[in-house]
Amino acid sequence: MNIIIAILIFSVLIVIHELGHFLLAKSNGIYVTEFSIGMGPRILSMVKTVKGYRLRAFMTPGDFAAANRELEATVYSIKLLPIGGSCMMLGEDENVEDERAFNKKGVWGRISVVLAGPIFNFVLALILALIIVGMRGYDPAKVVNVATPAKEAGLQDGDVITQINGKHINLARELDLYLFVNPLSEASVNLTYVRDGKKHTATVNPEYIKDYKLGFYYDDGNSTAIKDVIDDYPMKAAGLQKGDIITEINGTGVQKKDDIMNYFKQNPMTGEVINITYTRDGVSNTASVTPKLTGQGYSMGFSIDGRRVKTNGVGVVKYSIAEVKYVIVYTIDSLKMLATHQVKANDLSGPIGIVDMIGSIYKDSAPDGFVTVFLSLASFSILLSANLGVMNLLPIPALDGGRLVFLIIEVFRGKPVDQNKEGIVHMVGFIALMILMVFVMFNDLSRIF
Structure with missing residues (x-):
């Protein structure tokens, strides 16, 4: 199930990205040779004939070339590997003498086509944010x-x-x-x-303080029931479990969650033992718990x-934009911290790590029903979609940002960079990205296994 959900999410994000390129290419009169979902061999393609569109299974590269050459219509394909997608345009990577070719269009038209993919990812993130903020608030x-x-x-x-x-x-x-x-x-x-x-x-x-924690979550509402205990924390080590109801802390009675919060507000935790009285199945028990030092620093x-709290219609729009802005800033700040070694390269996650995260989100939210699952995955998809938009705008060869660099150079030079030289740069960038992907996948596998 985790893999299926991940494939669906990845497919939507990438199709939306490629759809941006596709629609702007069409609006600029550029001939799109193929719009595909997935990577690898074509397993199903829709081809235009004199009698209209028809489906073809397992179209070969030769058949594809013939379809483009003879009919000059876009081929819509589903490919074997359900990851990725593409919007292939005539003259995108070579000099073609055709007025419909990408390389023959004005520089600003080409810039709009390249920018459209990342922008569509930001738009998708905003749509998802509108749904989440509208339903759950901010x-x-x-x-x-x-x-x-x-x-x-x-x-x-x-x-x-x-x-x-x-x-x-x-x-x-x-x-x-x-x-x-x-x-x-x-x-x-x-x-x-x-x-x-x-x-x-x-x-x-x-002020400089030391932070101590017991390691448990409060139940929903205002009861003193324990929602969950955290592994490797004192509450679990002391034997407390999900569903236990806390009745006393160091002899002070508590009847609601606010009482617990107020107690620790008035009696900040230190390294000293805390006696917690609780009931389980109607039986009262007392456990001695020593808070765990989880951090120290300034506070x-x-x-x-x-x-989250609900908001009105104007607030939904305002805070949805804030959601997308937050994710974009989060991605950029993370890249800055990676560049300055504040975040280690080993902390990077790729497709395998993302699938694992999606699985955890699904597992945690499934008991609360479909709506909770949908909203939780939609929230994570905002991060993925905005992240995809930001990453594609980076000035890295083979990505949209790399293409934009050459187009901006063309704006200032008044003429395009030699396509052969640009192609070599993009090829080197693609190889470097593949090496990085292998490294990230190795990181993911080492963390999981």
Whole structure:
């Protein structure tokens, strides 16, 4: 099932990408020789004849050439390997003396054709974001669990962060990404936040803290039931399980989730043992749990409640655009961190790793029904689609961005670069990409197995 879902997602993303090239090529009068889904040998093709279109199975390269030569119509094909796709245009990689050839069109027309693929990926990401935000809402950067530094700066629970050091924040994830790329230090942080519809500013002086965790998730709603316990964390090691109901923490009774949160807000965890009383099948038990040190560093003294909230029609559009912007910025920042060695090459994931992630998403969301599965996979598809758009715009030979570099050079030179030389550059780039793909696949396999 994981592989089938992954193939469907990959196919949609790539078909949309190639459809962008196809539609702009047609609008510019460029002859598209073939529009295909998949890679490898053709297993089914639709060919135009004098009597209309007809299907042909296992069309050979010779048959394909004949169809193009005699009928001069686009061949629509489904190929054997259900990964990838293509929009092949006359004169795309060679000098062809035909007014319908790609190489004979104006430079701006060719630029529009090349740009259309990535742009269509961004449009698809926006459509998916509109669906998700319309159904589930968006995640404001809502402040919770205010501690000393933030409290001294005047922040309160429920405030919504809208700027940090001049950077606009629409989503909680944008704040998380900013802090990931720009880790806190002893330097003060300037915040803008909204409270009761009014904007306020604050300057927070981060403090150095140690972060301890027990390793469990709260149940949905406001009960004290445990939704799940995390492997290699103290709660699981102490024997607590999903469904256990917490009744006391160090002798203090708790009746709802807010009581637990308030307890730890007033009694921050350290390395000292915590006695947790819970019921399982009506029987009361007590476990001694030693919090795990999960990190240490500077903190502004608050947490962010990343739960989604509903919004109106204008908000759906606004925050859907913010969703796509966040993913694009996330991809670009990740590439910057890779280039500066803040992220290791071993952290890269390719198709195998993505299939594994899709499987995990499906497994985690399946118990909650089809709608949850769809929305979870759609959310991941936003990341994939925007990522595909960004990667294709990089100035790398053999990708759309590499072609754009040569077209931009042509704009300034007033004449195109020699196609043979350009072809050699793209071939070298393609070989380099294949080597990178092998490396990434090896990484994926080593992580999984």
